Amino acid sequence: MSGLTLVNASVVSAPGADPVPGSVAIRDGLIADRPDPDATVVDVGGAVVTAGFWNCHVHLTEPTWSGAGHRPAEHLQAGLDDLFGRRGFTSVVDLASRSSETLALRRRIEDGELRGPRIRTAAEAIRPFRGIPFYVRDEVPWYLRWAVPTPATARGGRRVAERQLAKGAEVIKLFTGSYVAPTRVRPMRLDVARAAVAVAHAHDALVFAHTSDRTGLAVALEAGVDVVAHVPDTTEGTHDLLRKAAAAGTWLVPTLDMFAQTVTRDAAYLDPIDEALRVFLDAGGRLLFGTDVGYLRDHDTHGELAALARCGLGVAEVLAMLTTDPAEAFGTGSGTVAVGEPADLVVLDRLDEVTDLARVRATIRRGRVTWGQPATS
Ligand SMILES: [Zn+2]
Structure with missing residues (x-):
């Protein structure tokens, strides 16, 4: 070459x-x-x-990726270009998708047939027992729900984490708090979360948690997860826990624009989320860049960048979220x-x-x- x-x-x-x-x-x-x-x-x-960017919260779930193992390269290439190439991403972390599609796509990229980022995938996310989120339930037909891991016991938590890693996952995604209805969060049992984290850490895999609220955040921190995948958007009672997360070195992916685009732009909802982020930052907490693209239909990064700037972050801080911080979190190179x-x-x-x-x-x-x-x- x-x-x-x-x-x-x-x-x-x-x-x-x-x-x-x-x-x-x-x-x-x-x-x-x-x-x-x-x-x-x-x-x-x-x-x-400058160094290539990381997006630490994506989903390869859009219809573009179905049949990724056999779809024509041009079709998949257009999707990769739009989601990742034109946004500067050379590494992405897929926090839940259908592993059969994602692993096939990853293979075609690594074989050089497609031009795309290094994909690290969680494969399927692990959810609380009876805890499929209401906003996903409609997308998962009843006959596929058996494939969604919802362990009820620590033994089950261990087993599903092992299964995800064995099939090619490099990170584990836990819903430690899952919105089973728009205003109701079901937490994951602490022993289940701990068991999954123990398996992941034995394999040097990072654990990402979707926490949703105070209880979900408490379970995530008690279980020792590495990355909180969103600011909890039910922020009540989270400030002390966010300070604790910052002190423990837990990373946070804000995904601020996702809240504005998929829930509401109402300041009564968004302001407390910005405030929770500032509490975490003031306590010395560190961030990774992520947009939740794939769940979010808008593929542009401009909205998330503008939201981070609104919270007072400058160019150097956001560039660190995109490059050196994820390299450090994943222990891969310097990101420079x-x-x-x-x-x-x-x-x-x-x-x-x-x-x-x-x-x-x-x-x-x-x-x-x-x-x-x-x-x-
Ligand atoms: Zn997500």
Whole structure:
């Protein structure tokens, strides 16, 4: 494989680093200290080059992915481009989908047939006993409900976590609090959650929790989950627990725009969610970027970026959520533009404000352009 050299770039090597004019050399899928003499040279015309983005909350559940094992490549490629490529994502975490489709899609990407991100999947989510959420119930026909893991006992929790990992899941998703009706949350039993977490951690897999409210958050923290997948949107009584989560080093994926788009834009609902996020941040809590795309039909990242800016986060903080923080959470590389790192990169028009992180011109994974046109036209 001959390399690629991006010249005339404004390189932002890490969150908070000053942009440095120069070039980025890529060799054998890695960032190199000097260009391959045979490399293709691309002039990016002063565009910003930074590390590839992570979306730590996606779902590969839209109709696009059904039959992912045999659908024509062009069809799947268009879906991957729209969801991930044009948004700058080189790594995504799928927090529940149909594993047969997702694993087939992942295989076709890793085989090089499709251009897409590194997918880490939870496969099917694990829900409380009799705890299928009301908003999913309609999408899951009755004859498929047996496939939804809803363990009633610790032994069951252990078994379903083992089954998900055995079939190819790399993370575990627990609904420690599940909205069984619009105003009723059913928590997962603590012993069930603990059993699933123990299995995941024995396999070095992170556990993500959908908590919904105070009780679901308490179960998640007691069980030792690694990532809270949304700010709990029933925020009453959550502030002390969020401070505890921050102190314990539990990560949080805010998904602020999902609440606005799928529930209501009413300030009486959204303001307490923003406030809960600020409580977590003020206590030193750390965030991962995620949009819940797939459940959310709007694929653009602009709304989530704007919501994070509204909560007071700046460019460096949001870039860290997109790059270095998930790399740290998953223990994979540094998430920076540095020699020896995988050449997972994003080319942006500019980077003056948080929403500029949506102005993606090209996405490069392992040295291959997966979407867009890095060159100036
Ligand atoms: Zn979700």
